[in-house]
Amino acid sequence: MKNIMTIIRKEMARVFTDKGMLLSLFVLPPLTIILIYGLMGISAENETDKINEYVPTVYIVNSPENILFGENKNVEQFEKLVSASYSEITLKLENDILKIEELTKKVNNEEIDLLIVFNDAFENNIINKTNPEVSMYYNVNNTYSQNTFYKFQTILGAYSDSLLNNRIDNPNLLQVFYTTTIQKGDVEKAQGQMISMILPMLIVIYLMAGAMGVGMESIAGEKERGTIATLLVTPIKRSELAIGKIISISIIGLLSTLASFLGLVGILPTFAKISGETDGAGLSPTYGPMDYIMLLTIMLVAVLLFVTLIVIISAYSKSVKQAGSLVMPVYLLVVGAAMFNMFNQTVDESFVPYTIPIFNIVLSLKAVFSFDLLITNWLITIVTTVIYTLVLIFIIQKMFRSEKIMFNK
C-alpha cells in the first residue's frame, strides 16, 4: 500500500512539474473545444442575424377570407395575420389551383421560400364544422425556407386557435384543420438534436484521449527508456507497481476530462445558440443528485477500463510509437461504439446491451442525459465494467511478472 502511494506520488510529480504535459493534458483540450464551438457559435450568430433580416417570399393559394361566426364573431383574413407577424414579407396570393405544381417546382428551385395551400372549400368547411386541409411546401436544404416554415407553423397555430375559440360549441372537433407539410430537397438531421446527442460521445473520447497519452508514456515510454527496469530491481511487488500506475493514469485521465468539461461549460451559451435554443434549456436540464452520481460513477469505471486496456497494450509494446499504433484500433472501437449510439434513437430497456463492454458505457451515458437510465441497468453497467477491469488488471499483473514482456526491447 505504501509502495502504491509512492508510485502514485511520483507519477503525479512527473505530470504536474512538466509544462509540456500540463499543456497537452489540461490546456489544449478545453482550448480546442472553446475554439471549435466558439467558431461554430459565431457563425450561428451571424446566421441568426441574416435570418432576421431576410425578406421571405411566400405564396398563399386560396388564402381564407374573413370568416363570420354569427354576430360580432369573426376571424380576420389569414393574410392579415401573416402581415402582422412580419415587418417585411413578399406575400403573393393565388387562387388558381392549377398553378400549384408550378409553384412547388419554384420551392424546389429556391425561388419561393414557402408555399401554403388551403383547400378550395376552406371557409365552408370551417362553418360546417368539417375539417379542411392545409398544405405547406418548403425546402429543407434552404435555411431561410426552413425558418419561414417554422414561423408559419406558429402563425397557423395562432390562426387555428382563434378559429377554435369560435367553434367551442362542438367539442368533438377540437382539431380545426389538418396540416400536411411537404418537404422539398434532401432531409438532413436537425443540427440542434445532434449537439445534445454529441455529449456522451465527447465524454468517452476525452476520457480515452486523456488516459492514452499518459498511459503510453508511463508504461511503453518507461519500458523503451529502460527506467521501468530500474524499479523492477527494488523490493516493490510487481502488482503494487501495476496498480500504482493504473491509479495514477486514471487520475490524470479523469482530471484531463474534467478540464475539457470546464471548457465545455464555458461554451454552453454558444452551444445553445447553435442548437437554435434561446435559453439553453436543452443543454442544462435539471439533473438531480442521482443523475450526477450515475454520471460520475459511469465515468469512473469507464476511465478504469480504458486505462487498463491502454496499460495492457503499452506493456506489450516495445516503444511509445508501437503502443500508439496498437492503441489506435481500441480508440476507434470506442469512438465507433459512441457514434453508433449517437444515431441509435431507441432507448433499450433490456439489460443485455448493458453487459457489453465499452458499448454499455456509451449506452448508459446517453440514457443518463435523456433521463432514461434504469437503476438496474446502471448497476449492471458498473458491475460488469468493474469485472472486465479486474480481469484486465489480473492480466496486467501477469504481464508485469513476465520478463519476456518487461525486457522485450
Next chain:
Amino acid sequence: MLKVENITKTYRLGKKQMKLENTKDSHKVAASNVSFEVQEREIFGLLGPNGAGKTTTLRCISTLIKPDSGDVFIGPDKISVVNDEDKARGYFSFLTSELKLEDHFTPNYLFNFFGKLYGLDDATIEKNKEKLFNRFGINEFAEVKVSQLSTGMKQKTSIAVSLVHNPQIIIFDEPTNGLDILTARTVTDYLEELRDEGKTIIISTHIMSLASKLCDRIGIIIDGKIRIIGSLKEILEKTNTNDLEEAFFIIYKRVKEEDGGAN
C-alpha cells in the same frame, strides 16, 4: 556471502536475432551451469568477451530474470533468489547500463523516491544521501534534472541511487563503461572502500586491467560457461603466463578447439 549454483538461462531467439547471430537454432544458451561463490570483503570479477553471458548471469542473480534452472543463495540463511525474490531484492544493489533513471527528475528526488521503495524512513534516507552525495560530488547537481546531466554525472547518480539502502551485496555490470579515467577511478576507489567495509561485490567486465587491478578473484566466462576461477595469481599459475590478457587468450583458444568452432 553469495552462492551461485548451476545457473542456466536460455533465450528464445526471434527471427531477426537468428539472422543476426547467424544461427538456425531458435534457442540461445546464454548461461550454462554457472557456479561461483563470493565472500564478504571480496570483489569477484566476471571477465569475458562480448556476448559471453556476463549480463545474463548478473541479471539472474539480481532477480531481474529467472534462470531456467539453478539458484542463488544469500547469506548464512541461504535465502533463495528464485523462491524469495522480493526478500532477496532488499539485499542487492544492481547497476547496469540498461537500467536508466527517469530524465525528468533530479538526483535528489530520485534518491528519496528509491529510498522509500526500499522501505527506508526519511532520517535514514537523509543520512545515506549525505554520505553518498558527498562521496560522489553530487551535491553540486542534486537539483538538476537527469536529462541535463553529463554521462559521468548520470553514472554517479545511478551508483548513489542504487546504494540508497546500504545493501550487503553489490552487483555492478561494467561499472566503468563510458566513463573517463577520473570518473572511473572514483568508482573503482569506492568499490574498494565498500569491500573494506565488508560488502560482497560482483562486477562484470571485458577490461583485463580492471579485472586484474580491482578483483580479488576472477571467473573467466566464454560462451555461457565459466572456464576458470581463481585469484589473479592462481589463474596465471594455471595458465603458465604472466599477465591476464595472455591467460585469457590461452583459455579462449582452448575453448574454441574443444568446441570445434561450434556454439
